[in-house]
Amino acid sequence: MMIEKVKEAVLKVADEDEWKFHLSLVVKYAKHLAKIEKVNMEIVELAALLHDIGRIKFGGKDHEITGVPEAEKILKRLDYSDEIIEEVKHCIESHRAGVNRPAKTKIAEIIRDADAISHFDIIPILIQIGLKKYDGDIRKAVKLVHKKIDRDWNNKMHLPESKRLVEEKYKAAKLLLETTEKCF
Ligand SMILES: [Fe+2]
Ligand SMILES: [Fe+2]
Known part of the structure; x- marks a missing residue:
């Protein structure tokens, strides 16, 4: 499955604690919210896996911005559609609830919420x-x-x-x- 490939790409850079204590929880809660909100489960899972890729690769500062091209690279390589890539990018840029980058879609709201819930x-x-x-x-x-x-x-x-x-x-x-x- 393609999602497994994305998970592999993330796990190449994320250590085990990052997975156990953050990413796996965000995936779990995002999928739970996705079921309730009846949105596309695949995109939600992709965005949850990739939302912190910028922080994991380059550190916390501005990682809602640095993560966007990284996620794009991974998804393009796996031939995801432009539509899916755009949605995931929006989820990444809005997940920190910054005033300049509010979540504009239900899926982005789910990722922002799941990120907070996991804490x-x-x-x-x-x-x-x-x-x-x-x-x-x-x-x-x-x-x-x-x-x-x-x-x-x-x-x-x-x-x-x-x-x-x-x-x-x-x-x-x-x-x-x-x-x-x-x-x-
Ligand atoms: Fe983050
Ligand atoms: Fe996060």
């Missing part, structure tokens, strides 16, 4: 990422994660099913982070 399954890993970023400063790491989950909840999850899926985890994570912040 709530890996809160301890987000803390670890924060610790690395701030040289082991736990106060800064906790604040960063708190800000991140608030941003995900407020700015990124717009489909009703997304909030429903995450609500319990969001409240639990927020309670734990706020409780910890009171000790700082």
Whole structure:
């Protein structure tokens, strides 16, 4: 299957943790939302697999832009139609919910939402990422994660099913982070 080829191309550059802790979750939640929203499952899966290809290859900065030509290259090589390629490119450029690049299609909304939903399954890993970023400063790491989950909840999850899926985890994570912040 062609999707398997795309997955192979992504796994060539992504390490195992990237797959286990992020990409596989985004694929899972995006497919769940796609079923509910009744959109093209193949495009959703392609976009979920490729949405962070820019970050994986070149780092986080502007990866919603750097990922676009990378995804295009992979999909062109596998002979995907222009229509599919355009939709996937739009999903990549809009997945960070930046003000200049809002999601304009249902599939792009699904990818943006699934990206945010996935974070709530890996809160301890987000803390670890924060610790690395701030040289082991736990106060800064906790604040960063708190800000991140608030941003995900407020700015990124717009489909009703997304909030429903995450609500319990969001409240639990927020309670734990706020409780910890009171000790700082
Ligand atoms: Fe991303
Ligand atoms: Fe992502």
